[in-house]
Amino acid sequence: MSEYKSGSNLEKVLKSGQFAFTGECGPPQGANVEHLREKAGHLKGCVDAVNVTDNQTAVVRMSSWAASLILLQEGLEPNFQMVCRDRNRLAIQSDILGVYSMGIRNMLCLSGDHQKFGNHPDAKNVFDIDSMQLIHTVKTMRDEGKFLNGQDVDVPPRLFIGAASNPFAEPFDFRVYRLAKKISAGADFIQTQCIYNMAKFREFMKKAVDMGLHEKCYILAGVTPMKSVGMALYMAKQVPGMDVPDSLIQRLRGAGKGKVAEEGIRFALEQIEEFKEMEGVAGVHLMAIEWEHRVPEIAERAGVLPRPAV
């Protein structure tokens, strides 16, 4: 157990050198535990860990830690996400101890979408610390057994630290350095923003591999299957930092009525095949939001089942 930083299932799969496959599940906009259990149920056995989002797009949902605990109860391994928008360093350190003590072993450290996007745009935003500093905080608590103020933590939380990377945001040239910075700050694994521009991603990965980043940290490529042309257009135009090539939009258009979702899945499967062979990519993070019931099929067709038992 001491060879592992956290002993989480995800860590064990990655450390064993096997191709990791993670999923995502958003908590409900209410206390609808049944619906959460049902969504999570689809993912069981198909993924190594499940991302549980934290008030994503600044829309209030059941807290990430609570939804993560429910997933634990269902026999799934959560990737507990925390954003910097809603909590100060006291609440952050406090929640880190809380989730660890309740059995959570993976934590994804994010900045968080600005509250202007969400359903409570009048809220004060916190951003006491940023995502880089959050990664560093978890690492300090885990490896040095210290709080941010230097005081000792009586039982250090042993969490597997994750972070996000957006290879497509600007300035493009700086993105790989920012990834390197997150790894130095303590990130053990990275999940990228969903990828559509494969050429640009290959370019990014080449730089990352040249810098040896893949040896210090596990990089998982983000995949979100396009369900419709409308979704592709929306992602291309309305979502900041998203790069959707015209060729993909044309391909989806050409699929014909009623066949677009299938074409979207086919594209995702092609991507997964390439990622399996791509140097530096340790796995795939599948974000099939509100499409969890299709994950078992996608996992099957991607040839990633059964998931390894470690």
Next chain:
Amino acid sequence: MIVAQPKPIKEVLEMVRDFKKILVVGCKGCVTVCNVGGAKEVGVLAAALRIAGKRSGRDIAVHEHTLERQCDPEYVGELEETIHDYDAVISIACGVGPQFLSERYPGVRIFPGVNTQFMGGAEAHGIWSERCAGCGTCVVHYFGGLCPIARCSKSLLNGPCGGSSNGKCEISKDVECIWDTIVRKMMEQDRLDELVEFKPPKSWSTARDGGPRRMSREELVK
């Protein structure tokens, strides 16, 4: 300088609807420079109030005065002889003005005629934007002379975030992503090593978070 925005006239009218003798007080400082609270604007607001009064058949008197500044007791003191003649005083200085007036003349009803917004400067004639959030520990030299606390929507010290797009912030196409500017500038100046250096969490104790602040120059205090 401090930049403010005029309150909607309707809102100001509502504030003083029960009063008959009103004084509008301007300030020759920051609010004159950003064209919301100087003598000219005092004239316009006063005229608007009078017009509203006439139109609704209300007999109101609106007088005008502009002080050198409303943030110094010496200037605020100039109103001593006259201010008590009024039922209501509208200050169109920044948020400091109405408070200094309220503190000096506790018996007088003081109303704010502008919404104070930020510390900033003019980008072009007629356009002002935010530059400083008054965090109390200036670190702009670490970021190529630009401030991410005030100008990054998330106040990131290790930016940019993943929402930066075409040099604009994710919250609006009208907001510059200051991290895009910082990174480009420093990369051009071959200062990548400074950019990848980890910036630890900021102490907000010197900002407003630490409580209302005070600054003094001991050698000047009598």
Next chain:
Amino acid sequence: MSEFKPRILAFCCSNCASSAAKVADGMKKALPDNVRMVQVPCTGRIEILHLLKPFEEGADGVYIAGCQEDSCQYVSGIAQAAKRVAHVKKILEELDIEPDRIHLFNLSAGKGQEYVEAAYEMVDTVKNLGPFLPA
């Protein structure tokens, strides 16, 4: 019911609008007698306060008569005036006053007919709006 004769104040630039006035004079066309004229070197000189004061003093309507945007002798004077008129319209709206009580006319130097028509148009508009002050 007595006939309402609106009191109108007109600001006129010494260039286009005044030339038009001379032509109108020559054509023996007169301005209505309830329109009072104030001549300014250029309409760009007119401040927001100048446009509000007449209403305070009992005017029912105010207009500016100046050059076309591309023939302003001082280049951007009329454009500035247009912005200020727009601003005053907003102020009037905020005060629940009809924004049409203020207007800007772009005239040409030789068009005496237009000059007179502008005045009559304004009188007509304001007449329909009624007196500025309640009876």
